C-alpha cells in the first residue's frame with residue numbers, strides 16, 4: 001500500500017501529499033487508516049494481482065456529521081502507474097459503491113484533480129458539480145483546481161403492489177410539467193394491472209423513479225411510463241434507468257426500443273441516442289405533444305454506446 005501511494009505521489013497525483021514523499025510517511029498514513037478501518041469509520045479496498053502484489057486501493061469514509069448519516073466520501077483512489085488502463089480503477093470504484101450501499105450509504109461525494117479520474121467517474125455515472133480553482137497543491141507545490149462529483153446510489157427491483165402509492169406520488173410530482181392531467185387515470189389503471197416488466201428505482205429507501213420495458217413482438221421492445229421524482233432530476237438516475245432498460249432490451253433479444261415521449265422528455269431521450277420518428281400535436285392532452293422515437297440498442301454494449309452518449313450520463 002505504501003509503495004502504491006509513494007509511486008502515485010511521485011508520478012504527480014494530488015492526493016494530500018507533497019514531495020519529497022517517503023515510504024516512512026506513507027507507512028504512517030496507512031497505519032492511521034488502519035485504525036479507522038478497525039473502528040468502522042472507513043472501508044478500504046485493495047486490488048491485487050494473482051501473485052498477491054498490490055495494484056491499487058480506494059477508500060469509503062463512513063464517519064460523517066450527525067446530520068449526514070447517509071453520505072460517504074470516496075477517497076484515495078490510487079492505481080499503481082504500472083497497473084493503469086486495465087480496468088483496475090473501474091473495479092475498485094464499483095466495489096466502493098457496492099460496499100457503501102451495503103453500509104447504508106445512499107450518497108457518495110468525491111473530488112479530484114485528475115483528468116484520468118474524471119473520465120473514470122463520469123463513465124460510472126457520477127455527476128460533476130463544479131470546479132473549485134486553487135483548491136490544493138500538486139506534489140511539486142503548484143496550485144491546482146479540484147472537480148467535485150456526487151453519485152446518488154440507487155437500486156432497481158420489480159414493481160410490487162405496495163409501490164402503487166409511491167409511483168403515483170412520483171407521477172403527481174411531475175404533473176402537469178411532464179404529464180398531462182388526464183394521463184393520471186391511465187397510469188393508475190396500468191399500475192393496477194400489476195404490470196410484469198415494470199421496474200422501480202429505489203434510493204434512500206424511497207421510490208424515486210420507475211420505467212416499464214415490454215416486448216410486444218420479437219425483436220422489439222417498448223419503453224412505457226418512465227418517470228423520475230423531480231428532487232432527483234439531474235442526478236444521473238434517468239440515465240441509469242435508460243442503461244438498465246437498454247440492458248433488459250438486449251437480454252430479451254430486441255434490437256430497438258420504441259419510446260412514446262412528450263415534447264418535454266424528447267430531448268432527454270435524444271441525448272441517449274434515440275431518434276424522432278413522428279410528432280403528434282396535443283397527442284397526450286392539451287399542450288402535451290406526443291413524440292414517437294426509436295433507440296437502436298444493437299447486439300453488443302460497445303456498438304450501442306458508440307452511437308449514443310449514454311455512457312456520459
Ligand SMILES: CC(C)(COP(=O)(O)OP(=O)(O)OC[C@H]1O[C@@H](n2cnc3c(N)ncnc32)[C@H](O)[C@@H]1OP(=O)(O)O)[C@@H](O)C(=O)NCCC(=O)NCCS
Nearest residue numbers: 013077078079084085086087088089090112114116117119
Ligand atoms: C485515476 C486512476 C485511479 C484510474 O485507474 P485505472 O486503473 O487506470 O482506471 P481504468 O483502467 O478503469 O480506466 C482508465 C482508462 O483505461 C481504459 N481501459 C480499461 N481497461 C482497459 C483495457 N483492458 N485495455 C485498454 N484500456 C483499458 C479505460 O477505458 C480508461 O480509458 P480513458 O483513459 O479513456 O478514460 C489512476 O489513473 C490513478 O491512480 N491516478 C493517480 C491517482 C489519482 O489521481 N487518483 C484520483 C484521486 S480522486
